[in-house]
Amino acid sequence: MAASGEPKKKGELRVFESLDELATELAEYIAQLSEISVKERGCFTIALSGGSLISLMGKLCEAPYNKTVDWTKWYVFWADERAVAKNHVDSNYKQTKDGFLSKVSILNSHVYSINDNVTVEDAAGEYEFAIRQLVKIRTIGVSEINDCPKFDLILLDLGSDGHVASLFPQHPALEQKDEWVTYITNSPKPPPERITFTLPVINSASNVALVASGEDKAMAVHHAIADGVDASPLPARMVQPTDGKLVWFIDRPAASVLDAGNNDSQNVE
Numbered sequence: 001m002a003a004s005g006e007p008k009k010k011g012e013l014r015v016f017e018s019l020d021e022l023a024t025e026l027a028e029y030i031a032q033l034s035e036i037s038v039k040e041r042g043c044f045t046i047a048l049s050g051g052s053l054i055s056l057m058g059k060l061c062e063a064p065y066n067k068t069v070d071w072t073k074w075y076v077f078w079a080d081e082r083a084v085a086k087n088h089v090d091s092n093y094k095q096t097k098d099g100f101l102s103k104v105s106i107l108n109s110h111v112y113s114i115n116d117n118v119t120v121e122d123a124a125g126e127y128e129f130a131i132r133q134l135v136k137i138r139t140i141g142v143s144e145i146n147d148c149p150k151f152d153l154i155l156l157d158l159g160s161d162g163h164v165a166s167l168f169p170q171h172p173a174l175e176q177k178d179e180w181v182t183y184i185t186n187s188p189k190p191p192p193e194r195i196t197f198t199l200p201v202i203n204s205a206s207n208v209a210l211v212a213s214g215e216d217k218a219m220a221v222h223h224a225i226a227d228g229v230d231a232s233p234l235p236a237r238m239v240q241p242t243d244g245k246l247v248w249f250i251d252r253p254a255a256s257v258l259d260a261g262n263n264d265s266q267n268v269e
């Protein structure tokens with residue numbers, strides 16, 4: 001994360017005229033990272049979020065990716081999850097299973113969902129433990145900077161209040177530096193109990209993609225990216241990969257406030 005006073009790394013900004021175009025490019029981006037990781041490390045570790053993101057991943061289930069992606073090498077995690085049963089409409093797992101996992105041939109044993117039968121505190125602890133085991137055997141890479149897990153890709157969906165994963169503006173979970181996975185019981189967005197990756201884990205990933213679509217995200221996109229914005233506590237603005245690459249996938253309505261401020265909406269690395 002950039003210390004205060006240091007210039008903020010904005011990442012690469014990709015703005016699309018339609019949701020369809022965004023979804024097509026997102027699928028291509030994920031497929032390419034998967035290919036590179038499988039070639040270099042023999043597997044691909046991806047952490048997903050909830051929200052509109054999953055429906056945008058639909059293109060990955062279609063040709064050519066359904067045939068060309070080596071799904072057997074995928075290991076799937078969640079950057080956040082709501083503490084509800086796996087068949088509950090609010091479950092990020094359910095959304096992913098219905099919209100993505102049920103349509104591709106990822107091995108069940110490579111899908112790391114969160115335990116919905118224990119308290120949210122225990123679920124967070126168990127999830128961190130599972131990740132630690134996979135880091136030990138290097139299925140998940142490790143950051144040389146802070147020993148955090150180094151996921152090949154963390155996909156985040158921007159909330160209209162600027163939250164990412166279940167890290168909400170001004171919430172103490174944003175300050176959590178010692179744990180990889182934490183829990184909250186007072187989410188401002190229902191349901192209240194959730195578990196979430198902490199910022200050190202998000203910022204240790206090799207690649208982070210932040211996806212924002214729709215006009216209701218326009219102000220949050222502006223506050224997360226634009227220069228001269230006094231919005232340092234905005235979670236999305238705190239996504240600053242230490243050693244990895246950040247790419248924004250934004251549709252035109254979500255970029256509308258940025259556009260109005262004359263930000264270069266192509267690439268603002």
Ligand SMILES: O=C1O[C@H](COP(=O)(O)O)[C@@H](O)[C@H](O)[C@H]1O
Nearest residue numbers: 049050051052157158159160165
């Ligand atoms: O609660 C959550 O919301 C967001 C974004 O949701 P959207 O419906 O506004 O697209 C998502 O980032 C997060 O993973 C999730 O748990």
